[in-house]
Amino acid sequence: MSGVCKKEWRGWKRACLIWTVICLSGGLGGASAVHAVGARGIETASAAMSQSDSGVSDGIVVWLNTGADGEQQIYARYESTGETKALTSRKTMKDVPYIKGTTVVWADKGEQDASSTNWDIYSYDLSTGTERRLNSKAGQYANPSVDESGVVWADQQKYGRIIHYDPVSGAESSLGEGQYPILSQGRVIFKNARDGGLSMIELSSGVQRPLVSLGATNYVDWFVTNGEYVLYKQKNSNLESKYAIISLLDHSLETRDLTPMSAKVEEYAFMSIGNSQAAYLVNEGGQAVLKGVDMATAKVYSVREAEAGVQYIGFNGDRLLYAQSDGSLGSLEMSKYNTNPDSGGGEVPSPTGPNKPTEPNPTTNPVKNDGGSTLPETSATFVVGSQGGAFSILDGQVQFMIAADAFSRDTEIKVSEMAANHYLLKDEKGRSLEAAGKVWDIQSAGEFGKAQLSLSYSNEPYWTEHREKLGIYQYQAALGCWSYVGGVTDNPDGAPTIQTTIDSPGTYAVLLRSIHFADVDTAHWAAKEVEVLAARGIVDGTGADLFAPKSILTREQFSKMLAGTLGLEPVSPAESSFADVPSSKWSYSWVEAAAAAGIVEGDHGLFKPEDALTREQMMAMLVRAVKDRLENNQTQGTELNRFKDQEMISEWALPFVRQAVALKLVEGSGELIQARATTTRAEAAVVLYRLLEQLNEL
Secondary structure (H helix, E strand, O other): OOOOOOOOHHHHHHHHHHHHHHHHHOOOOOOOOOOOOOHHHHHHHHHOHHHOEEEEEOOEEEEEEEOOOOOEEEEEEEOOOOOEEEOOOOOOOEOOOEEEOOEEEEEEOOOOOOOOOOEEEEEEEOOOOEEEEOOOOOOEEEEEEEEOOEEEEEEOOOOOEEEEEOOOOOOEEEEEEOEEEEEEOOEEEEEOOOOOOEEEEEOOOOOEEEEEOOOOOEEEEEEEEOOOEEEEEEEEOOOEEEEEEEEOOOOOOOEEEOOOOEEOOOOOOOEEEOOOEEEEEEEEOOEEEEEEEEOOOOEEEEEEEOOOOOEEEEEEOOEEEEEOOOOOEEEEEHHHHOOOOOOOOOOOOOOOOOOOOOOOOOOOOOEEEOOEEEEEEEEEEEEEOOOOEEEEEOOOOEEEEEOOOOOOOOEEEEEEEEOHHHOOOEEOOOOEOEEEEEEEEEEEOOOOOOEEEEEEOOOOHHHHHOHHHEEEEEEEOOOOEEEEEEOEEEOOOOOOEEEEEEOOOEEEEEEEOOOOEOOEOOOOOOHHHHHHHHHOOOOOOOEOOEOOOOOEOEHHHHHHHHHHHOOOOOOOOOOOOOOOOOOOOOOHHHHHHHHHOOOOOOEOOEOOOOOEOEHHHHHHHHHHHHOOOOOOOOOOOOOOOOOOOHHHOOHHHHHHHHHHHHOOOOOOEOOEOOOOOEOEHHHHHHHHHHHHHHOOOO
């Protein structure tokens, strides 16, 4: 796999849609440039509709047209009259438009620098001709969708964050973690980055419910929804896929398979959903064939072979619209094809029973299923209620400590050992990992609360000698890599264990990430501390396998390192706490996280992020970070007597320096404390390692 396993949405979706056109027409064709919003430009853009990304609602088609010179503009066309109009004229990069009623939304580079990763979210009201930028601050925004209850989009952070925009008040609010949200009928359906599945939020109540919980090597590739049903494609690492649907009106949220999980001759990106019918493409006999789905019955039926030069757009009610190579529109009334069911999937027979494969007996031989490979007789279940409790299962290999009220009602938890050879041991940057223990899949029958998870690992010397570099990792099925969750090791009389807090079901394992830097050899005075922090994801190199141990740290760099050490999540408030740390700055969310935790303070509203960090500033931040977490934080008042330069300590910093020395977070250099000296990356690594020691977090 490549060094970066994250899939960039904009380029990926555009590539998938272009791939569909290639498969249907045998070539890309030339999309003409749109230099002006005149009659000729409209005509040219209309002709290029069959090579463009498009959507439809209430008989209005919108699409993104990319000219030969790379210029991108968004157009709308009324099916009933044939009228076409340009919605944009700005020469900026744009993404696929989404339409509901008369409102069109899309991601646009807008006011952002072309070289940055930030995008804006725009809307256009077709009834008034009004364009508006919706986001109030900069961010890595993508995938907007709209309905009568507002607009949602994703902020592409580590696990994604969903933002809801209220068109009445203009207020933005965070709906929590998630990626690729689609808003329909007041419900937000989105992908879970942690387990590759799907979840739903009801905007009216704020209740979140899991729809598809996956793990191991499975993930939802893509999905569409009309607010009542969800059609999705599931894939795994064996290059197998299947289509399935879920009724959101059914309280059980039962998944119904439309096709078996199997390898396909060819995959297509197109899928769409109407009022009662849905559609997707499969390959049968070397041809792309359009399949329809009656969502109420989950019956699959064949419509026709896809024609060359045709671009399927989407549903208008239950009519499937498509664009032809000359830009004209056609449609298929799907219900008239809904007669006899077929296999639905192309190359293999349909599953037995009503849309479901026969369930094998899980207590016999090893079973390969859609969630990975489960070993025989290595699974266990228990029920946790609102009272919480301690649970030790599978001979103590897996243990849970759950606080009262972490789970709102009785919930069954199932833990299964998974075959380790089904997982590529790489992190999100493509770096190799080593397995120190077994792979465990943890699933819940209801909403998963917060739990302290403890896993055992091998007691062989190699692992125990590297115990501080071990961590509990969670498998990210959608990305095909593992992400570090946390880890505090313990070595009682029995098997050694490591524990951390988890807040979601998924696949977990104890792994070792060994990171070495060419400029920090084993003889370096800070080698151990640097490598432990690097293994835990607290510090990174500077490129080309270098750490730059002698480089001077800035205040913003140390804020990020300290926040990572304490396990703080980055935060992005509506208003910046400091005038010189705007939301567009790379360190914004980390400085804000440290400020929210009371770790950093400014000077007359300024943080001075790029100033060199002094040792006394570092000590002040450290003491603020631990003052409420350490029992013995009292000083005797004599801690600084041994330093000849104690008079050089700033008056404001005296109590912090005294406390830092008393806690043995800093030691000084011989008889000097050097409070106003700058701090190097190696020195900071050693201090943060000592902080983890004091907090018993190693």
